[in-house]
Amino acid sequence: MKKNQSIYLFVVLLSGIVFTACNKLIGIGAPKNQLVTESVFKDTISIEAAVLGMYSKLANYNPGTDVGTATSLFNGLSADEGYYFPGTFYDDFKNNALTPTLYYIDGYWSNLYNVVYTANSIMEGAGAAALPEGYKNRVMAEAKFVRAVCYFYLVNEYGEVPLVLTTSVSESNVQPRDNVGKVYDQIEKDLTEAQAMLPSDLRYYGGNRTRATTWAAGALLARVYLFRGKWSQAGAAASTVIGNPGLFSMQPDAAKVFLANSQEGIMQFVNAIPSSWMATNLGASAAAVTPNFVLSDSLYAAFETGDARKANWVGIKVYGGKNYPYPAKYRYINGVGAVEHAQLLRMAEQYLIRAEARTQLGQFTDAAADLDVVRKRAGLGNTTANDKPTLIAAIEHECRTEFFCEWGHRWLDLKRWPGIANPAVTRADEVLGKEKGTLWQSTDMLYPVPQPARNVNVNLTQNAGYTN
Missing domain, CATH: 1.25.40.390 (Serine Threonine Protein Phosphatase 5, Tetratricopeptide repeat)
Structure with a gap:
């Protein structure tokens, strides 16, 4: 029990270092603290805490807009699954009327990239650390898997996105968007390499x-x-x-x-x-x-x-x-x-x-x-x-x-x-055009690139259909 409590405490403390460093990634300003790889990834206990922190951030970060809840809620509203009953709080999603300045759009983008940064830091830190080779390969594979998860949702929600494979914020803050095919190629590469290194059982x-x-x-x-x-x-x-x-x-x-x-x-x-x-x-x-x-x-x-x-x-x-x-x-x-x-x-x-x-x-x-x-x-x-x-x-x-x-x-x-009646359009155009009428535009299929990110990174272009 004491060991588990110590690991949990270390995850919390490490989160304060890693997550503060990465919460400014992709056009959100410069970080106040930089991850010190040599000290954080010095042994299996610390690297294990970093990996658990990565999973925790993907699942638990910023309650209400964590990746899983945000994806399920925002996408359900954007599609034809339902509506938010208590009021008009999420009507921008339901009405497919999103704007680049909407808080939730910025939060969703930022959360995904924050996890990407954490995964990158684990790959860099574990790669440079003196760790048993089998253990090092496994945790780096876990980081590749998590990075692939993030990029799968980034590319499907926003279209072209910056493909960031480093912890260098100075590089990422000027990085333009990469085409969808390149992002998908990296997702496949990460998953294929992870598949070869990850355990085949749960022991x-x-x-x-x-x-x-x-x-x-x-x-x-x-x-x-x-x-x-x-x-x-x-x-x-x-x-x-x-x-x-x-x-x-x-x-x-x-x-x-x-x-x-x-x-x-x-x-x-x-x-x-x-x-x-x-x-x-x-x-x-x-x-x-x-x-x-x-x-x-x-x-x-x-x-x-x-x-x-x-x-x-x-x-x-x-x-x-x-x-x-x-x-x-x-x-x-x-x-x-x-x-x-x-x-x-x-x-x-x-x-x-x-x-x-x-x-x-x-x-x-x-x-x-x-x-x-x-x-x-x-x-x-x-x-x-x-x-x-x-x-x-x-x-x-x-x-x-x-x-x-x-x-x-x-x-x-x-x-x-593709559409069933008209394969030249998407099924979204057929279904949501009927469900939502004039509220639906084909350009609504991609969320807007958040304006706060574009304010810092002038190389980030905007998706079609959005004025900012």
Whole structure:
């Protein structure tokens, strides 16, 4: 116990050094303190604290706008998943009327780059430290995995972004945006290298799923391949994860999917802020009169009769004589509820990735079989889809009801899929143009580059559709 307490205290103290140094990255001014690599990364205890701090920052930093909660909330509002009930606080997202000066846009950008800086500092510090080679390679691989996570969301939310691979703030503060392909190439490189160095089981992590493994790197790599249209690689990567030696599998009970160390979890964030903030920002406590986030009518209607996801992942609040459905995947609030971990990567996605890849490759029977694995857990019968058009529609439907209000899946999918009626536009244009009318513009698919960052870094250009 004393050892754990000491490590926790060191994480807190180290966070004050590392995070203060990096919270000015990418056009937010010069840092007041610079990380002293030699003293911070002098032994395995200190490097372990730095790595735990990196995960903590990705999951827990700035409650309410931490990466997981912000992605789920902001992207859900930007798409067609629902609206914020208590007032107009997040209407800029719901109405796709974001501006470069909006606090949350700046906070989201800054949080992601702060974690990138921390990952870079770990790679530089561990690389220069006198550490056992196997341990050094593993923690550097964890940092590469986390950096890849950050850049995946940066490039999908903002488009072209500066690809920062160093801790030099003087360099990053004048660095222009890199094209999307270059950023994705680095994501693939980081994940491929991490996959080769990360552990293939959970023994290093005490049996917990809260740190990266080779399977987590492979799972994210499968998603990246899918987003880039590399169908064969996406299917193969997903198959590798699905064929893991008994470490991960579909959780047959929908009510247990989001519990700590659920067998479905490939990569989770430890309980506390991620779960409780997901619950409070996207859901409702038992004592709350109204929910915070209400599901859209179209999403609520998308659930088929008997779908266990609707029964277990959707709550209802009655207010003013009307039912308001809300996301209830997470229910842990201030010590009340089951112990949960926030899911970053889980097995259901791997089956749906492989289903989409197989559909694009013309392997329709196998694609339908993958869909049926997910539908079976939901208590539904096998899909009737049997060709490319019907399978594409079925995959979209299944992704919507499986991943609603979860890490921006719906928002990112709509933006990458071509339109069904008109492949010359995106599925976002078709769906959100109908859902939101004149509030929707094609340029809304990318968030604005925050103005505070551009005020410092004059080389940061703005996305189309934004005046500043």
